[in-house]
Amino acid sequence: xRKAKGLLLIQDGLGDRPIYKLGRRTPLEAANTPNxxxxxRNAITGLMDPLAPGVRVGTDVGHLALFGYNPLRTYWxxxxxxxxxxxxxxxxQDVALRxxxxxxxxxxxxxxxxxxxxxxxxxxxxxxxxxMVLEGDIEVIFRLATEHRAVLVLRGDHLSPEITNTDPGPxxxxxxxxxxxxxEPGLRLAKRTANAINEFVSRSHEILSKHPVNxxxxxxxxxxxxxxxxxxxxxxxxxxxxxxxxxxxxxCVAGESTVIGVARMAGFDIFTSPRFTANVDTSLxxxxxxxxxxxxxxxxxxxxxKGTDILSHDNKPLEKMHFIERVDEMIGQLVAKIxxxxxxxxxxxxxxxxxxxxxxxxxxxxxIHGPDVLVDNVVSYGERNCQKGGLNRITANQFLxxxxxxxxxxxxxxx
Amino acid sequence: xRKAKGLLLIQDGLGDRPIYKLGRRTPLEAANTPNxxxxxRNAITGLMDPLAPGVRVGTDVGHLALFGYNPLRTYWxxxxxxxxxxxxxxxxQDVALRxxxxxxxxxxxxxxxxxxxxxxxxxxxxxxxxxMVLEGDIEVIFRLATEHRAVLVLRGDHLSPEITNTDPGPxxxxxxxxxxxxxEPGLRLAKRTANAINEFVSRSHEILSKHPVNxxxxxxxxxxxxxxxxxxxxxxxxxxxxxxxxxxxxxCVAGESTVIGVARMAGFDIFTSPRFTANVDTSLxxxxxxxxxxxxxxxxxxxxxKGTDILSHDNKPLEKMHFIERVDEMIGQLVAKIxxxxxxxxxxxxxxxxxxxxxxxxxxxxxIHGPDVLVDNVVSYGERNCQKGGLNRITANQFLxxxxxxxxxxxxxxx
Numbered sequence: 127x128r129k130a131k132g133l134l135l136i137q138d139g140l141g142d143r144p145i146y147k148l149g150r151r152t153p154l155e156a157a158n159t160p161n162x163x164x165x166x167r168n169a170i171t172g173l174m175d176p177l178a179p180g181v182r183v184g185t186d187v188g189h190l191a192l193f194g195y196n197p198l199r200t201y202w203x204x205x206x207x208x209x210x211x212x213x214x215x216x217x218x219q220d221v222a223l224r225x226x227x228x229x230x231x232x233x234x235x236x237x238x239x240x241x242x243x244x245x246x247x248x249x250x251x252x253x254x255x256x257x258m259v260l261e262g263d264i265e266v267i268f269r270l271a272t273e274h275r276a277v278l279v280l281r282g283d284h285l286s287p288e289i290t291n292t293d294p295g296p297x298x299x300x301x302x303x304x305x306x307x308x309x310e311p312g313l314r315l316a317k318r319t320a321n322a323i324n325e326f327v328s329r330s331h332e333i334l335s336k337h338p339v340n341x342x343x344x345x346x347x348x349x350x351x352x353x354x355x356x357x358x359x360x361x362x363x364x365x366x367x368x369x370x371x372x373x374x375x376x377x378c379v380a381g382e383s384t385v386i387g388v389a390r391m392a393g394f395d396i397f398t399s400p401r402f403t404a405n406v407d408t409s410l411x412x413x414x415x416x417x418x419x420x421x422x423x424x425x426x427x428x429x430x431x432k433g434t435d436i437l438s439h440d441n442k443p444l445e446k447m448h449f450i451e452r453v454d455e456m457i458g459q460l461v462a463k464i465x466x467x468x469x470x471x472x473x474x475x476x477x478x479x480x481x482x483x484x485x486x487x488x489x490x491x492x493x494i495h496g497p498d499v500l501v502d503n504v505v506s507y508g509e510r511n512c513q514k515g516g517l518n519r520i521t522a523n524q525f526l527x528x529x530x531x532x533x534x535x536x537x538x539x540x541x
Numbered sequence: 542x543r544k545a546k547g548l549l550l551i552q553d554g555l556g557d558r559p560i561y562k563l564g565r566r567t568p569l570e571a572a573n574t575p576n577x578x579x580x581x582r583n584a585i586t587g588l589m590d591p592l593a594p595g596v597r598v599g600t601d602v603g604h605l606a607l608f609g610y611n612p613l614r615t616y617w618x619x620x621x622x623x624x625x626x627x628x629x630x631x632x633x634q635d636v637a638l639r640x641x642x643x644x645x646x647x648x649x650x651x652x653x654x655x656x657x658x659x660x661x662x663x664x665x666x667x668x669x670x671x672x673m674v675l676e677g678d679i680e681v682i683f684r685l686a687t688e689h690r691a692v693l694v695l696r697g698d699h700l701s702p703e704i705t706n707t708d709p710g711p712x713x714x715x716x717x718x719x720x721x722x723x724x725e726p727g728l729r730l731a732k733r734t735a736n737a738i739n740e741f742v743s744r745s746h747e748i749l750s751k752h753p754v755n756x757x758x759x760x761x762x763x764x765x766x767x768x769x770x771x772x773x774x775x776x777x778x779x780x781x782x783x784x785x786x787x788x789x790x791x792x793c794v795a796g797e798s799t800v801i802g803v804a805r806m807a808g809f810d811i812f813t814s815p816r817f818t819a820n821v822d823t824s825l826x827x828x829x830x831x832x833x834x835x836x837x838x839x840x841x842x843x844x845x846x847k848g849t850d851i852l853s854h855d856n857k858p859l860e861k862m863h864f865i866e867r868v869d870e871m872i873g874q875l876v877a878k879i880x881x882x883x884x885x886x887x888x889x890x891x892x893x894x895x896x897x898x899x900x901x902x903x904x905x906x907x908x909i910h911g912p913d914v915l916v917d918n919v920v921s922y923g924e925r926n927c928q929k930g931g932l933n934r935i936t937a938n939q940f941l942x943x944x945x946x947x948x949x950x951x952x953x954x955x956x
Contacts, residue, residue: 539599
């Protein structure tokens with residue numbers, strides 16, 4: 127079958143709901159996006175549900191689905207994805223956990239789950255925790271991810287990921303740090319693992335409270351990153367890479383460790399840089415340049431942008447709109463430099479309506495632009511315009527397969 | 542429940558993509574089809590995916606789905622479907638394979654997988670191969686299907702369909718005939734079956750090379766059908782017929798053995814004729830006449846046309862357009878003679894875009910016309926018009942069930 131290349135741009139948490147001060151339009155609808163609209167005019171558009179209508183997902187599950195995996199079969203906790211994101215190669219017995227640097231008061235109640243979104247000195251804090259030994263013989267690998275996020279890997283025999291979170295979760299200000307426990311009573315390995323986690327959290331509080339980085343932060347009136355909260359425990363995943371499944375070479379341009387983790391598990395080559403901050407201040411120019419470079423040697427290039435999601439969680443619709451306009455400029459520059467036979471797809475991993483401040487199940491607008499797609503009548507990229515698109519309403523798996531089919535990489539059932 | 546009759550017309554490989562020389566329209570969009578458009582104006586329309594968005598299928602799987610079966614549960618190779626197509630009743634232990642008459646050079650490299658699409662003398666060639674005995678006690682039943690296609694059934698004890706193809710597949714010119722092997726090492730019955738197949742292929746080459754039909758072909762400068770290539774091994778399927786499932790009487794008007802095979806497995810009565818060539822030169826008048834005849838005694842009549850798919854594989858968009866226009870005339874004559882209370886449905890088993898030359902996962906346009914359907918705003922039958930149809934986007938199974946429901950034949954879940 128004829129083969130073609132494809133570029134998939136993912137704007138994290140792009141989907142939104144009507145916002146009064148934007149004239150009852152979403153940030154995407156309100157934004158001035160001539161380049162996305164140009165793509166839409168010559169594309170097939172539609173609505174995409176990460177898993178299914180009405181099902182909310184995290185960034186990890188949303189990306190697993192967009193990378194062509196069925197998260198209901200391949201998802202065993204965010205920890206292993208994050209571990210791959212920070213380039214830790216998990217061994218079979220390892221248990222990996224997603225962590226936050228957080229701030230607690232003297233009674234171990236959570237003041238801020240993100241320690242004031244700490245960005246400076248975090249490498250030094252992470253180093254101070256890595257290498258400790260728990261329960262006599264469990265080795266700790268602790269590595270910084272992006273911003274206040276980190277990864278904890280427990281390495282040793284007789285461990286189990288069937289444990290609960292110590293992180294009390296979003297909207298938990300004032301709540302105490304939870305005690306890690308087996309997910310069900312009687313799980314012996316899980317009990318041992320939970321003990322190790324509780325020891326780790328407790329020692330993290332001791333070590334971090336005295337750390338110079340935090341003493342300086344307190345002096346400056348900032349929240350200290352005086353504890354590590356854990357969640358999303360899981361073991362190594364066994365996934366067939368996208369190369370094995372479809373015979374294509376993939377690349378992912380991203381700064382966020384979750385997305386990098388999923389991409390690595392899918393067998394994608396990673397293009398990243400310290401200037402990819404997984405935030406609003408990421409270098410769009412560098413991302414664009416890396417994507418063009420990656421397209422030379424790869425069939426499918428995924429370009430991920432986190433800024434839209436960050437601004438949504440912080441309920442900043444106007445800033446989200448402006449960020450989308452900056453992305454639109456980047457798209458304009460990209461399109462001008464891409465060969466016309468390359469398929470260009472726009473998508474999002476999930477919706478994050480600003481006024482909700484969390485991921486919701488609202489479907490996201492998507493489009494595929496390319497030389498021979500059945501162009502529909504939609505002339506602007508937006509949540510409501512794409513409701514009338516020719517793709518109709520499909521899932522993230524189906525969307526990726528549709529893109530791969532246009533690119534000539536799908537497998538045929540039957541003769 | 543009130544019962545009504547239905548006619549389902551399947552245009553094989555109908556779906557296409559925009560073609561430059563047709564004004565960026567598909568052959569169906571470009572064709573002058575007043576009768577299909579008349580149906581569309583008074584129908585509910587939509588898009589149909591054979592299995593799911595982004596999933597490519599073969600004619601066999603596409604038809605299993607359109608006849609109401611879940612191919613993921615009922616599909617075990619094309620051989621058994623083809624065997625039913627040429628009216629061989631499989632025994633439990635039989636292994637059936639799909640075959641091509643092909644042309645190889647002296648080094649057993651494939652020159653043409655279809656022996657120049659041979660159509661004459663093939664019955665004599667098939668007879669020369671049937672009845673041989675392999676591996677001491679395995680009986681060979683070899684029967685011609687349509688054109689260069691045939692069916693091989695191995696009858697004997699201790700056989701297994703878990704074997705690989707000797708046919709190297711499409712785009713294999715110059716490649717050697719493959720050796721048949723078990724699909725996994727260590728399968729004892731499969732090893733014995735593979736040995737039998739290899740013996741059969743080798744003896745087919747000996748016998749056919751010397752056959753008068755081929756000597757004459759070589760004299761005339763045509764490619765000789767000097768070998769049989771095998772693929773799609775499978776055992777007898779156990780499927781509940783459509784009569785058992787829905788209590789309806791079905792008929793299928795078709796010339797192509799795959800479609801006839803699926804229809805027979807589904808319990809449909811077959812209306813066929815030597816003038817149904819499963820190609821462009823089929824007799825549309827005869828098909829139409831048989832369909833009207835079949836409607837007298839049957840609830841659901843499926844009328845299958847292969848020409849659209851053949852012309853797509855050969856990248857002949859203009860000819861495809863003209864063939865569709867001939868089908869449109871046939872539809873006009875049919876509709877004039879059919880009672881107004883009969884539901885008329887138009888569908889396709891999959892898309893075969895001319896410029897790709899292979900089946901793709903693009904959804905196909907469908908419609909259901911009848912006395913009480915919820916007519917939508919679509920006024921012309923085409924890939925893009927049906928994107929806006931009232932059926933939205935559904936699968937082939939769902940499409941057939943929707944038709945059967947209108948006809949009053951579905952089963953109710955719950956009280």
